[in-house]
Amino acid sequence: MRDTIVKKVLPALRMLASRDSVLTLRLDDSEIYSTIQDEEEIRNLPFVQEESTILMVDETIEPSIVLSDLEVKLSMWREERSYYPDYIWIKEIGLIALAPNAAQLDEMLGKEEGDYSISLGRLADKIAIVTGAAMGFGAGIAEMLFQEGANVVIADWNEEEGNKMAQQLNQPATSNRAFFVKVDVSDAESVENMVAATSKHFGGLDLIISNAGVLRAGSLEEMTPETFDFMTDVNYKGYFLCAKYASAVMKLQAKYRKNYFTDIIQINSKSGLKGSNKNFAYAGGKFGGIGLTQSFALELMPYQIKVNSICPGNFFEGPLWSDPEKGLFVQYLKAGKVPGARSIEEVKAFYEEQVPAGRGCRVKDVVRAIMYIIEQEYETGQAVPVTGGQNMLN
Ligand SMILES: NC(=O)c1ccc[n+]([C@@H]2O[C@H](COP(=O)([O-])OP(=O)(O)OC[C@H]3O[C@@H](n4cnc5c(N)ncnc54)[C@H](O)[C@@H]3O)[C@@H](O)[C@H]2O)c1
16 A cells, blocks of 8 residues: 555655645655554654644545545645645655655654755756666766756665765755665566655656666677676666656656656667677667667657657776776776777777767766756657767768
8 A cells, every 4th residue: 555655646746736846745654653643643743843734634545545535635725725735644654744855855854954055956856866876877977967956866786886875965965865776777676666765755756867787798609698688687678667667657747747847868878879899789788778769759758758868978987998907998908909009098099089079978978968858848769879979870
């Protein structure tokens, strides 16, 4: 029941309660709420302010009834009082706090003392998931979305680095928040849980960046069926799973708020536009990703969900290329892949020369493309190359 409330009621409630700007909300289902019987007991909680308004829902037969009950109660509420209550208590489920931003939710649920400045960025109070956000492109993207005011879910299978990343983002006292969710994007249940955790913590979902990816290069002779499956599961199936569970929340939001646009963005690669020698398992999955993007875009545009891929060139400054022990520059130097190169700098210079812009792709280049896609309401199903001129569309 609680799971279904999180998946089927919270994103709808977020839109039902919002007026000019869209709210954030959070369900706290801690043990303390299980024994509460009436409004008085909620008012006695130390963090609930005297002037706070509370809506009580005590019919919890099934989620669709909870939702229709909420719809009726909220419209009556609006006629009599302010346009949304500060809290909604749902019997046997927990306490939901509603506010314009996530820092206020923390305060209202007794998690943090409020001392923050309101985010004024281009993504202020939007809710975003970035998969593979513990390092590389994903970490950089998460950081820049956070700087633009978005609430960001750092979703990764690397728990240690992912948690560090979320903590690092939360340090500046802004009104948006980040939190870490452990996920394996190739596992359906894990992705479904990631999306549910986002709805429970922030109330819904406006943007998912399907970024987590793996690369194991190899010729037909070298590539084992197991490695091929592993890469396909993360790079190709992982994107399908992200789109499947994210779009369910986005569709629900679209049902309750007209013309509310949301985005599914896949971080693809220039290898999704052009074959890659002895790297077919990667290129094949990325080509397939563009097929998914075009097909999802057709299916989801009626719900104002835009679906696009971004195809970056090589991120030379990231760990995949520059890790001093296992980065591709070191590997290529040792393997003598670049004829005559005697140092990492010479290997790097060889690859930079192949880019008309004379340098590798940076996080900022990718984020500019992300911002273009989000702010554009008339673009879907595209694969946007960000390659410094190395790959051009036909
Ligand atoms: N690095 C490049 O040059 C480059 C160029 C073009 C496109 N890309 C694409 O950008 C994306 C990110 O690449 P990167 O180079 O930053 O990679 P990276 O290896 O630096 O980081 C990838 C992150 O994804 C996480 N991850 C991997 N598999 C996962 C799974 N199954 N579930 C959850 N998390 C998982 C890792 O823990 C890591 O934090 C990938 O989709 C990649 O194909 C990279």
